[in-house]
Amino acid sequence: xxxxxxxxxxxxxxxxxxxxxxxxxxxxxxxxxxxxxxxxxxxxxxxxxxxxxxxxxxxxxxxxxxxxxxxxxxxxxxxxxxxxxxxxxxxxxxxxxxxxxxxxxxxxxxxxxxxxxxxxxxxxxxxxxxxxxxxxxxxxxxxxxxxxxxxxxxxxxxxxxxxxxxxxxxxxxxxxxxxxxxxxxxxxxxxxxxxxxxxxxxxxxxxxxxxxxxxxxxxxxxxxxxxxxxxxxxxxxxxxxxxxxxxxxxxxxxxxx
Amino acid sequence: xxxxxxxxxxxxxxxxxxxxxxxxxxxxxxxxxxxxxxxxxxxxxxxxxxxxxxxxxxxxxxxxxxxxxxxxxxxxxxxxxxxxxxxxxxxxxxxxxxxxxxxxxxxxxxxxxxxxxxxxxxxxxxxxxxxxxxxxxxxxxxxxxxxxxxxxxxxxxxxxxxxxxxxxxxxxxxxxxxxxxxxxxxxxxxxxxxxxxxxxxxxxxxxxxxxxxxxxxxxxxxxxxxxxx
Numbered sequence: 001x002x003x004x005x006x007x008x009x010x011x012x013x014x015x016x017x018x019x020x021x022x023x024x025x026x027x028x029x030x031x032x033x034x035x036x037x038x039x040x041x042x043x044x045x046x047x048x049x050x051x052x053x054x055x056x057x058x059x060x061x062x063x064x065x066x067x068x069x070x071x072x073x074x075x076x077x078x079x080x081x082x083x084x085x086x087x088x089x090x091x092x093x094x095x096x097x098x099x100x101x102x103x104x105x106x107x108x109x110x111x112x113x114x115x116x117x118x119x120x121x122x123x124x125x126x127x128x129x130x131x132x133x134x135x136x137x138x139x140x141x142x143x144x145x146x147x148x149x150x151x152x153x154x155x156x157x158x159x160x161x162x163x164x165x166x167x168x169x170x171x172x173x174x175x176x177x178x179x180x181x182x183x184x185x186x187x188x189x190x191x192x193x194x195x196x197x198x199x200x201x202x203x204x205x206x207x208x209x210x211x212x213x214x215x216x217x218x219x220x221x222x223x224x225x226x227x228x229x230x231x232x233x234x235x236x237x238x239x240x241x242x243x244x245x246x247x248x249x250x251x252x253x254x255x256x257x
Numbered sequence: 258x259x260x261x262x263x264x265x266x267x268x269x270x271x272x273x274x275x276x277x278x279x280x281x282x283x284x285x286x287x288x289x290x291x292x293x294x295x296x297x298x299x300x301x302x303x304x305x306x307x308x309x310x311x312x313x314x315x316x317x318x319x320x321x322x323x324x325x326x327x328x329x330x331x332x333x334x335x336x337x338x339x340x341x342x343x344x345x346x347x348x349x350x351x352x353x354x355x356x357x358x359x360x361x362x363x364x365x366x367x368x369x370x371x372x373x374x375x376x377x378x379x380x381x382x383x384x385x386x387x388x389x390x391x392x393x394x395x396x397x398x399x400x401x402x403x404x405x406x407x408x409x410x411x412x413x414x415x416x417x418x419x420x421x422x423x424x425x426x427x428x429x430x431x432x433x434x435x436x437x438x439x440x441x442x443x444x445x446x447x448x449x450x451x452x453x454x455x456x457x458x459x460x461x462x463x464x465x466x467x468x469x470x471x472x473x474x475x476x477x478x479x480x481x482x483x484x485x486x
Binding site: 037050051052053054055056070071072073074075076077078079123125127133134136138156163187188189197209211213222224225235237253 | 359
């Protein structure tokens with residue numbers, strides 16, 4: 001009987017200590033004050049989803065006026081923590097209506113059009129045909145302004161007669177970057193390293209300079225996402241008497257950041 | 258070659274001229290409307306007296322973005338005619354929006370002997386260095402079935418079943434081969450930063466090593482871990 005009493009006292013004490021502890025413990029919300037961006041809800045309420053996607057269920061709503069911490073952002077979703085230390089995901093549309101401590105709105109980028117000053121970089125992968133063979137291209141673009149962009153590209157050409165690697169530096173000019181389907185012209189130069197393929201006598205590898213001009217179009221499909229296709233005409237400045245000409249078309253996707 | 262240099266120089270000149278002519282023009286355009294904006298935001302009526310209050314410069318807060326994913330994977334690579342062997346690779350992904358992502362993969366495996374080489378006892382078709390298979394893929398992915406999994410009573414993890422399609426190149430048997438890669442995978446987010454992947458991919462490329470030119474299907478499976486940053 002005494003042991004039972006002892007145990008009961010112990011558990012009661014332990015439980016009360018635990019309760020007291022949880023009541024006194026500083027909130028994670030307070031401990032991280034200053035570490036994250038803090039905003040207050042200005043919409044009637046802010047919906048918290050269980051995951052970063054439209055299909056994830058709403059498990060909590062935060063009323064107007066309550067403060068939240070923005071932990072980080074993934075695509076268009078923000079991982080946030082409320083004053084009761086509960087964490088969840090809020091959509092960008094909801095977050096747009098939150099206020100900073102200064103009273104201003106949380107500055108988020110405009111989705112209706114690309115801001116070339118804030119998001120100047122573009123990374124893309126394309127595939128297509130180069131002089132009868134296959135070509136894979138990875139490119140990085142940097143917008144000098146709305147119309148003009150510099151591009152650095154690495155390509156691998158995989159043909160029947162030869163393989164090659166090209167390194168290109170070019171400029172693209174888009175007369176109407178505000179169009180959803182924006183055409184552009186391009187001009188550039190670089191080097192190509194050609195590795196001939198032959199079964200009996202293989203000619204030696206060669207590195208040549210080349211230049212191109214071309215035209216193409218970018219289709220701003222959805223948020224940050226572009227489909228792109230272009231056609232180029234290359235001139236390879238060979239060490240032989242005659243220059244070589246190759247045509248290339250390719251298509252792929254890109255995103256900007 | 259002479260004409261080549263001339264064409265090249267012409268291109269460089271053209272590029273430089275267009276670059277120089279456009280840049281400053283644009284900067285001026287951006288800067289012009291700024292003074293007008295600051296005076297009009299103070300009130301609806303035009304300001305008669307200029308306030309002598311110095312505007313406090315508010316620093317725009319930076320929210321950390323976490324859209325990239327990087328990590329290693331191990332698995333099996335079944336090179337057609339050359340046996341099933343372990344494969345090691347690295348994955349880099351960028352999440353464009355909640356549906357789409359771009360992915361780059363690099364992997365390497367050592368292929369085995371063909372059954373022809375084993376049974377006939379004849380000279381080997383490939384040298385040991387030619388047996389090493391290295392590939393890269395640039396792919397585009399779609400999160401087909403995003404969802405949650407519940408393990409036990411109080412634990413829920415975000416997950417997604419995704420499909421990918423891409424192109425790349427496979428270096429095998431002394432040649433680079435244009436490769437098409439189609440796959441599907443499952444991503445389980447263990448926490449906000451860490452994800453576990455299970456992938457299956459079919460890598461298609463043409464090979465003419467065994468007599469005729471044929472498209473080989475090379476099935477790859479992988480188990481991987483990635484870190485979001």
